[in-house]
Amino acid sequence: MDTPQPLYSAKSVRELDRRTIAALKIPSIALMKRAGRAAFVHLQQRWPDAKRIQVFCGGGNNGGDGYVIAALAAQKQIPVVVFACVEPQKLKGDALEACEYARREGVHIVTSLAELDSADGDTVIVDALLGTGFAGELRAPVGHAVERINKSMGAVLAVDIPSGLSADNGSAGQAVSADLTVTFIGRKLGLHCGRGPALCGQVVYENLGAPESLLAEVEPLAQRFDGASVRRLAPRAADSYKNQFGHVLVVGGDSGYGGAALMAAESAARSGAGLISLATRPEHLAAALTRCPEVMAHPVISGQELEPLLEGPDVIAVGPGLGRAPWGEQLLARAGRAEVPLVLDADALNTLAGGRVLAGLRRDDWVLTPHLGEAARLLGCDVAEVLSDPRAAASAIQQKFSGVVILKGAGTLIAHDGGVDLINSGNPGMASGGMGDLLTGIVAGLIGQHLSPLEAARLGVWLHGEAGNRAAEKGQRGLLATDLLPHIRQLVD
Incomplete structure (x- = not known):
């Protein structure tokens, strides 16, 4: 199993830069030239037929990287022009030295957007306006430059980070939308959460020769897991039997929402759980037995009728289709006190946020799986506040309720x-109804197979997304939650 990748704040990356320069015993301009060269190599690999390059440079080190790229393009006799947001005579330090390097190579530098030709499909635009130190709202002339970049026809490479995107939390107002982002020294959390995945395009990491040992010296904000770094299930012995792989009880499916609970039950089964029970409204039994006869479906009309069903399972998933009526509140109240691990989703979270059911309860053995709206309700804030710092929101929910929290999104965070x-x-394509119900069932199914809640959350989120990717090979639009089920089964082994 590979180790996860550390993700850093802007402040931590600046410290890594300083330590890298000291460890390599090189001047800072040499590291800047390494960064520019690495970005230029990726530009040529991605767009080998580029006819011209436009580089948008700011006044700091990110702009200096841009000037280096422009100089290298000129050396390759690729037509290149630099738009300078800060007049060259006002530059200082490494940025000034990089600008002079570009000038020596004959790079044409303009200081007005009116002097730039329109970028067509044969043009590659390099965003080197703002680096990781940016915070707040864009101001002129940077804001005008970003608007120009985003309206252009050219492909866009962002140097280190798209201008306007927060390296710390992925928040963004006006920001560059890039096709490729080449980032350096330390991976930034903001590239991978919040607005980051939508704005960065493909993300390529270059360590610029920094010793890997340096990464352990600086505290990261988060750890990034993938299919190689999550714990997988052990192979089954030849004499295995169903009771060894967990009994999952799914509780949900109020009137009109029976499909949600059934999808959670079926995804728990497809993730390998040995036994699946479903407690739902009586009118959903026929559909459940028809859709998935392997599920042991039980009609319940009250919390009292649920009580006997709580004695057998190894893990309980509550929430898919649960609703917020008294029926759902009764079921959550009973299931929430069960002495087995829990997975809570959807209206179980909304009811928990309301404070009338399970008020003040903290459990180390439950997994909460909110999307942005549910996270906002759990914290008593609005969605914009969650979006402004998803990592902080996930951590705040975890501190309030304990256990494991899965904050779902393009970069899913597990606190x-x-x-x-x-x-x-x-x-x-996974932005469609029922996807969260599948994740609930997967995580419950993995807990039933003896993974800890945290291990099940990590593997479950990866399985869910990778199954979505495989299902989307036939197209993203029109992708249904149930399209993922056969891929879940293939991936879980």
């Missing part, structure tokens, strides 16, 4: 007692 993990998997 736990030891910190925060991030997993990038899935695709925009």
Whole structure:
């Protein structure tokens, strides 16, 4: 199993830069030239037929990287022009030295957007306006430059980070939308969560020769897991039997929402759980037995009728289709006190946020799986506040309720007692009803197979997203939650 990748704040990356320069015993301009060269190599690999390059440079080190790229393009006799947001005579330090390097190579530098030709499809635009130190709202002339970049026809490479995107939390107002981001020294959390996945395009990491040992010297904000770094299930012995792989009880499916609970039950089964029970409204039994006869479906009309069903399972998933009526509140109240691990989703979270059911309850053995809206309700804030710092929101929910918290999104965050993990998997086609119900069932099914809640959360999020990617090979639009089920089964082995 590979180790996860550390994700850093802007402040931590600046410290890594300083330590890298000291460890390599090189001047800072040499590291800047390494960065520019690495970005230029990726530009040529991605767009080998580029006819011209436009480089948008700011006044700091990010702009200096841009001037280096422009100089290298000129050396290759690729037509290149630099738009300078800060007049060259006002530059200082390494940025000034990089600008002079570009001038020596004959790079044409303009200081007005009116002097730039329109970028067509044969043009590659390099965004070197703002680096990781940016925070707040864009101001002129940078804001005008970003608007120009985003309206252009050219492909866009962002140097280190798209201008306008927060390296710390992925928040963004006006920001560059890039096709490729080449980032250096330390991976930034903001590239992988919040607006980061939508703005960065493909992310390529270059360590610029920094010793790997340096990464352990600086505290990261989060750890990034992928399919190689999550714990997988052990192979089954030849004499295995169903009771060894967990009994999952799914509780949910109020009137009109029976499909949600059934999808959670079926995904728990497809993830390998040995036995699946479903407690739902009586009118959903026929559909459940028809759709998935392997599920042991039970009609319940009250919390009292649920009570006997709580004695057998090894893990209980509550929430898919649960609703917020008294029926759902009764079921959550009973299931929430069961002495087995829990997975809570959807209206179980909304009811928990309301404070009338399970008020003040903290459990180390439950997994909460909110999307942005549910996270906002759990914290008593609005969605914009969650979006402004998803990592902080996930951590705040975990501190309030304990256990493991999965904050779902393009960069899903998993908060736990030891910190925060991030997993990038899935695709925009998964923005459709029922996807969260599948994740609930998968995580419950993995807990039933003896993974800890945290291990089940990590593997479950990756499995869910990767199954979505495989299902989307036939197209993202029109992708249904149930399209993922056969891929879940293939991936879980």
